Amino acid sequence: MFSIFPLKNGFDNVAGFFCQGISAGFKPNHKEDVAFIRTNEPCDIAALFTTNVFQAAPIKHYLKYPEGFQTNFILMNAKNANAMTGAEGIKDIETLFERLLAYYPNLHNPIMSSTGVIGYRLNVDKLANAFEKFDFNAKNSHTTASAIMTTDSFKKELCFKVELDNGQAFHIAAICKGAGMINPAMATMLCFILTDANIPKADMEELLKPAVEQSFNAVSVDGDTSTNDTVMLLASKKSNAYDKKAFQEALNRITKELSLMLVRDGEGATKVVAFEVSGAKSVAEAEKAAKALSNSLLVKTAIFGEDPNWGRIASTIGASGITCNEETLVIYYDDVLIYNSEKRSLDELTEKKAAAVMQKESYKIHCDLGVGEYAFTAYGCDLGHEYVKINADYRT
Numbered sequence: 001m002f003s004i005f006p007l008k009n010g011f012d013n014v015a016g017f018f019c020q021g022i023s024a025g026f027k028p029n030h031k032e033d034v035a036f037i038r039t040n041e042p043c044d045i046a047a048l049f050t051t052n053v054f055q056a057a058p059i060k061h062y063l064k065y066p067e068g069f070q071t072n073f074i075l076m077n078a079k080n081a082n083a084m085t086g087a088e089g090i091k092d093i094e095t096l097f098e099r100l101l102a103y104y105p106n107l108h109n110p111i112m113s114s115t116g117v118i119g120y121r122l123n124v125d126k127l128a129n130a131f132e133k134f135d136f137n138a139k140n141s142h143t144t145a146s147a148i149m150t151t152d153s154f155k156k157e158l159c160f161k162v163e164l165d166n167g168q169a170f171h172i173a174a175i176c177k178g179a180g181m182i183n184p185a186m187a188t189m190l191c192f193i194l195t196d197a198n199i200p201k202a203d204m205e206e207l208l209k210p211a212v213e214q215s216f217n218a219v220s221v222d223g224d225t226s227t228n229d230t231v232m233l234l235a236s237k238k239s240n241a242y243d244k245k246a247f248q249e250a251l252n253r254i255t256k257e258l259s260l261m262l263v264r265d266g267e268g269a270t271k272v273v274a275f276e277v278s279g280a281k282s283v284a285e286a287e288k289a290a291k292a293l294s295n296s297l298l299v300k301t302a303i304f305g306e307d308p309n310w311g312r313i314a315s316t317i318g319a320s321g322i323t324c325n326e327e328t329l330v331i332y333y334d335d336v337l338i339y340n341s342e343k344r345s346l347d348e349l350t351e352k353k354a355a356a357v358m359q360k361e362s363y364k365i366h367c368d369l370g371v372g373e374y375a376f377t378a379y380g381c382d383l384g385h386e387y388v389k390i391n392a393d394y395r396t
Contacts, residue, residue, distance in 0.1 A: 001165045002246035004253065007173075010141030010157035014171045015196040016040070016236025020138035021147030024130035026079040026123075034130050035076045035147035037192060042070035042108045043236050046204035048212055050229035057082045057089030058112040059230065064090075065109055068201065073110040074192065074232070075100070076148050077127060078177075080116040083227035092122045099128040104136055113230055115150055115177060115190055145175040148190055152177050156261045162197075162250050168241035170197035172250045178262040189216065189262055191231045193254065196239040197247055207248050208233050215255035218287075219263050219379045220294040231255075260379060269381035271303055274364040277317075278375035285322040286369075286376035292320040293365065294380030304382035308346065308354035310339045317367060328370030333357040 011019050016039050021032035049059045065071075075096065082089045093112045101107055114122075145155040159173035178189030212231055233251075263272050275293040280286035293299055296316045302309050310331050317324055331339040336353045338346065346354070357363050 002243060002249070003163045004246075004250055005161045005163070007159040007161050007171070010159045010173045010175060011037070011144060011194055012139045012141045013159050013161070014173050014194045014236065015238035016043070017194050017196075017234075018137055018139055019144040020135055020140045021143035021145070022130060022133045024077075024126060024133075026077070026126070032143050032147035033078045034127060035144045036134060036136075037074040037076075037144065037194070037234070038104075038136065039072045039234075039236055040106075041236075042072045043234050044199075044201045044204060045069075045071055045111075045232060045234050046201070046208045047230065047232045048208060049231075050227060052227050052229070054084055054227050056114060056118075056228040057085050057093060058114050058228065061090050061093045062111055069109050071109040071111050071234075073100075073104070073107050074234075075110060075112045076144075076190070076192075077112075077114050077122070078116055078148055078150055080114060080120055080122055081118045081228050082112075082114045082120075082122050083118040085119070085121050088121060092124050095124055096122070096127055099124075100131055103131045103134065111232075113148075113190055113192075113228075113232075115148060115228055118227060141173070141175065145177075148175065148177040150177060153265055154261075156258055156265070158254050158257055160250050160254060162241075162243075162246050164241060164243050164246060168239070170195060170239040170241040170247075172197065172247070172254055174254050174258055176258045176262065178265075189229060191216065191255070191258065193231070193233045193251070194236070195233070195247075196236050198237045198240050198242040199235050199247055203244055203247070204233050204235060207244075207251055211248070211251045211255045214252060215259035216262075218291075218294075218377065219259045220291065263379050263381045269383075270361070271358075271382045272362040273303055273380055273382075274362075274377055275380060276364055276366045276375065276377045277369065278366070279328070279369040279372055280374045280376070281323045281369075281372040283374045283376055285372075286374045287378070289317050289320045289322050289324070289367070289369070290376045290378035292316050293367075294378040297383060300380065300383035303358065306355060306358040308333060308338060308351055308358055310346070313365060313367065314339065317369075322369075323371050324369050325371060328368075330368040330370065332364075332366040332368075334363050 021035035
């Protein structure tokens with residue numbers, strides 16, 4: 001048995017890690033825009049990246065390292081994705097780390113992670129000049145989480161303490177960023193997960209993928225997949241404590257809660273909706289239908305307008321290519337039955353109840369296909385005027 005408790009101050013609780021975010025002058029008003037995470041000794045790392053074919057230079061740089069490598073430094077920047085920059089983008093990263101050696105000579109297989117506008121090379125001189133501001137012994141989760149924000153309206157950071165029944169304990173903490181270009185194909189975001197659990201490298205790789213599948217890969221804001229999406233898990237192993245089941249539960253929980261923060265912070269979003277599809281022929285078909293609903297612009301705009309138009313739900317399911325039948329389909333908004341084969345038209349009372357559900361900040365649309373026994377839940381948000389405004393002038 002084990003217990004999981006939330007803690008404040010994120011990364012600061014995890015033994016063996018140091019972190020800080022500083023202003024290099026890329027964001028206005030002296031906001032943090034460059035950050036680092038480091039350890040004294042090289043540590044194990046597991047990572048998952050975007051499914052976008054045009055992977056950004058930081059990902060290509062990471063993939064040049066041999067399988068199973070260890071690292072002791074991650075450098076992060078906002079405002080520039082360093083994507084679609086060719087070989088020069090990778091060379092810029094290597095140049096940055098050569099210059100970082102003057103300030104931190106203990107570098108071991110350093111990693112870079114970037115977010116921002118696509119198509120521009122890094123300002124290497126401006127970034128390198130910021131290195132002298134780093135306090136390499138700092139433990140400041142808040143500034144680190146702030147530094148990777150782009151259009152985010154709030155910092156996203158969590159920490160859990162996991163107490164085992166033998167009296168031992170370990171910590172797992174994470175920060176992430178993301179508000180736009182969010183699609184369930186490794187959602188468009190950066191996420192860094194740190195732990196002092198004594199977890200084997202093989203377990204890190206085994207447990208990270210299912211955690212991401214049920215969280216970051218199950219959310220959508222706008223159906224777009226970025227070039228830079230990254231999830232990294234690093235382990236200092238300083239606690240000497242570990243339990244595989246407890247770690248998986250804590251990892252699932254922290255990724256799920258962070259992924260819902262991404263949806264809640266969707267650019268201009270006012271509502272978070274769970275799209276639960278059950279009664280499917282397979283998990284794959286349930287997932288396909290649920291993600292189709294979370295991505296549908298017509299569904300998103302209906303949610304924004306608080307219009308209980310179940311036709312958009314049914315149409316999206318039917319267009320998804322999965323096995324379904326209008327005679328067995330049942331649709332609920334929370335506990336309000338809005339469609340079945342015997343109730344195809346909305347009466348005044350049902351429409352009023354459904355509209356009341358849609359006025360809430362979060363609710364569930366449950367679709368029982370009635371053709372099998374499998375289920376999947378995806379998460380999405382509404383899409384309104386503010387999203388268009390933000391992305392129409394993103395570069396400015």
